[in-house]
Amino acid sequence: VIFFVVIILFSLVYIPLFNDMKFGLDLKGGFEVLYQVERTDGEKLTSDDLNSTYDVLKRNVDSLGVSEPEITIEGDDRIRVKLAGVTDIESARDALSNVANVSFRDTNDNLLMDASVISGARLSYDEEGNPAIALEVKDKEKFLEATTEVSQKDSGENIMVIWYNFDKGVNSYDKDGETCGQEDSMCLSAATVSQGFSSDVIITGNFDKEEAENLASNINAGSISTKLTEISSQNVNAQYGTNVLIKTFVAGVIGMILVIAFMTILYKFAGFISGINLLLYMLLVIAVFWLIGGVLSLSSIAALVLGIGMAVDSCVITNERIKESLEEGKSLPQAFKYGNSESWTSIFDANVTTLIVAIILFIFGESSVKGFATMLMITIFATMFVMVFLNRIILGFFVKTKVFDNKPNSFVRYLKKGKPRKHIKINAIKILKKCFIITLIYLVFGLVYLIVNGLNLGIDFRAGSDVTIEADNLTVKQVEKDFDKLGYDVVSVEKQENDQVYVRLNTELKENGINKVNNYFADKYDAKTEINVVTNVVKQDLIKNAFYSVIIAAIAIIIYISIRFKFSFAISSVAALVHDVLVVMILFSIFKIEVNVIFIAAILTIIGYSINNTIVVFDRIRENLKNSNSIKTKEDLKIIVNKSISETFTRSLYTTITTMIPVICLIILGTNGILPFNLALLFGLIAGCYSSAILAGQLWYLIESRKLKDNKDTKVIDVKTKDEKVNKPKKKKKKAKRK
Known part of the structure; x- marks a missing residue:
């Protein structure tokens, strides 16, 4: 119901x-x-x-x-x-x-003055109280000279004509003189000048107040002294965009249904309620995004996918804690209270670190990255409100009804009561060398390959033009010949789905070139063309902004985790984050997958996911350190790290699966246009699961174990906890010597 x-x-x-x-x-x-x-x-x-x-x-x-x-x-x-x-x-x-342009001409259409002589226009009224426009003269000397010249002409020719966007091939006083001052006429005014003057000009005509205001506004626009240079452009076929939208929506719906089913199987009633709240969460996120005027794009959908993963993660963390408490023999009310209390710190820190990343990306990112950051910030607040606050209130209500007191296994699936769960035992420290060797081999050889071969950069990261041509039975050879005929240097030509041919040009097509290509293929093949152009200026800015965003985000993460945890935790988390990004970049280089601006959104999603998962593991290490009496040897530290990784591994696995479900749906059901984005997410999620669940803990162990010796008591590990610093050895009080 x-x-x-x-x-x-x-x-x-x-x-x-x-x-x-x-x-x-x-x-x-x-x-x-x-x-x-x-x-x-x-x-x-x-x-x-x-x-x-x-x-x-x-x-x-x-x-x-x-x-x-x-x-x-x-x-x-x-x-x-x-x-x-x-x-x-x-x-x-x-x-x-x-761009609007105002000019002053004589009856033979010769230019007397351009818009530079006026500073602007405003609404005014003539002597009879009718709406008029007052032109404010800026260059009085030039204006006096021009009006004097007109006044000295013969009667009937001593007229100064004011034009708006005069087109020499279309407009003329002989043709348009009779319609001057009327609506839709480019001729604003034609006034007889009897003597030179330099005062403000009043334009009268048959128009009402609103028309006069609009005309004044147009003249102001025409008086600007700026020019526009097109430095990048993109056009997307409407049919292609609609197909992407439909397929993305269908994949999203199927993904959500599978996530809810997965949660229900894992956690029974608690999982089902969490799944229902996930729908409310989606509604809230989309509603807020709509209210603030957000534009839904692939980059914002990427943030939404990450947000869903974090929302599900908050439920998984809480439900796993409740399961542990029930297996330890606590009653359902006790387990529910304990589970919510103990999971709060992990959820809070994970969301705050991701929020920091989102804020930095919003400040330094370009338009598509800002869209990603905006959506991500909304999802974070929605997670805290719906999936933490509201979810706990609803589940707490059912706990208080005592309906599940005698059958807590129906509330959340768990093992036998009073029999603590046997976690998947992972001896992370024992396999540390193997993990490091395999990881280093992959990264070293991968980086060499990446440096030598580079990335398959899309139009967003290189200067040039991309042309997509859609026509029946169009071949690669035909297109190559056509561009050779047009005189353009072709980098590559590829046949794609739906009778599309994708062409890369070294040339930065200007407006004339774009029209030339469009008209050529439309006339010859009745083809639809999409042309994207990026200049060197834009390319450099994109690379610079992406680099700055990631570096500043990493520094902010280090600062926050150092405050909340400890510096060694911060270094380990950023190292794991760098690992994930490099894994994806190397795979993209090996498989020659195109890197475009949406790739940045995918990388940012991976960063957010990796940090979120790593924080949960570190929070468990912090908790286990707090609960231990002291850490004096490397063996003690091994036990803590292995225990923490084992306890959180199931959660990391579940979170990865629930986040991967919608991504896999998008890969299967989506279009080729968004395939690189989805592949980047898939690679990153797998790499992030490994780095956060195992690698980050191993890195932290290596840093901290340097302070300890194998069998001798040395200084105890000092770690910041929620309320205090623990495990500090107490100083022995010296007894006063008797004299």
Whole structure:
């Protein structure tokens, strides 16, 4: 009953919410362009210049009728425009680059002055109280000179015409003079000038207040002295984006059903309730993301996958603690209270470290990374609220009803009461040398291969252009000949699914080149083309930002874990994190899998997952250190590490499985476009399970064992616990000598 009620509520709220969600280009198709903004006079660009250019682009986008466009200022001199759902890329590009321009001309269309002579326009009124536009003159000397020149012409020609976006091949005073001042006319005003003047100009016409305000706004836009240089662009076929969205959604639904089933099998009633709360968790995350105007893309879905893994992990940690308590002979209420209490520290520290990573990524990342970070932050708070707070309240209610007092095994599956569980025994220290040798061999040879052969860098990390052509029966040889005919240097041509051919060019295609390629293949094959362009500037920024993000995140993790645990724990966790990233990069190099901007999101997901898992193992080591009398020899330390790894191994395995389920579903059901992303996650999850469950503990043992000797008492291991520092030997008081 609970299940069906939640499903119905989930459907009633979620489906309409999903319909109103903003989708990124990778899920909906569309057009994206990044502009470099510069002043036309070579002077330094100001924030006012940038904001004025932003207003122009916004107005141009509005003219396209695109629903929910994204226009963002990036840094001090860039503006990114995303138009999801746009199909006519050529028209969109033309409209965007059409920066408004005001000019002053005579009746023969000769240029008298450009927009540089005015500082702006504002709403005003004529002598009869009708709406008008006042032009504020900036260069009074030049304005006086131009108006004097016009005033000296013969009657009928002594007219100064003010144009908005004058097109020499289309507009002329002879043709448009009669419509000056009217709606939709490029001719704003045609006034007789009887003598030179340098005061502000009043433009009157047959328009109302709103039209006058809009016209003033347009003139202000036209008076800006900036130019736009396109430094990267991307367009995604709408049909392709829709296919990705549908397949991703289906894979996600199947993955969620499998996760809930897995949780129910593992933990019975407690697992089932956790699964139901996982649906509520999903609803809350999507609702908050929608409320803040988030754009759902592949990178934000990556964060959601990580968030689901962390949400499930919080339930697994708590339920495993409850199972341990029941097996030790505690009653269900006692076990429930103890399990929740003891699991809190692990959950808190794991989520805080991941939150630190998310905040840093949001500050330093580019747009897709910011989307990842935003979603990740939402999932962290949702985990703490739904999967920790709400889940405990609901399960606590059922515990208080005493329904399960006589059958606690129906509440959560566990072994015989009073008979402590036999954990999977892992002698991590015994196999330490073997693990290190195998790991080092892989990393050394892998790094050599990586350095020699490099990564298969996608368009995001190299300058050039990527062209995807979709047409019936198109062959690689045909396409190679076509690009040779067009005069472009082809790096590679690959045949892909659905009659698509993927082409890499060394050339950074400009607007004319893009139109040339689009028109050529459309005319010859009736083909659909997608063209992505990245310049060296963008490539360098992406690499720099990704590098800074990871380094600063690692430093922040070291600081936090050093405060909460100890410096040796921090170093071990970061070493494990580096291991996971290198494993994925080496595998991508070996299998020649393309590395693009979404790869960064996958790496960030792996970092978050690895830290989350490692913290849980370290928390158990910290707890076992606290409960031990003292650690005086290496043998004592071995026992602690082996015990901690054995106790948390099952949890690490379960968490990895539940996180891998949706990833595997995406690999099987998803498209080739998101396959590299899903493969990176899969490789990273496997590497992260190994490093966090075994390798991190071994590294910590190596660091701490240097302080101890095999059989002699030396100083005791000092570790920070929740409330105190423990295991410090007490100093013996010296007895006073009698004189």
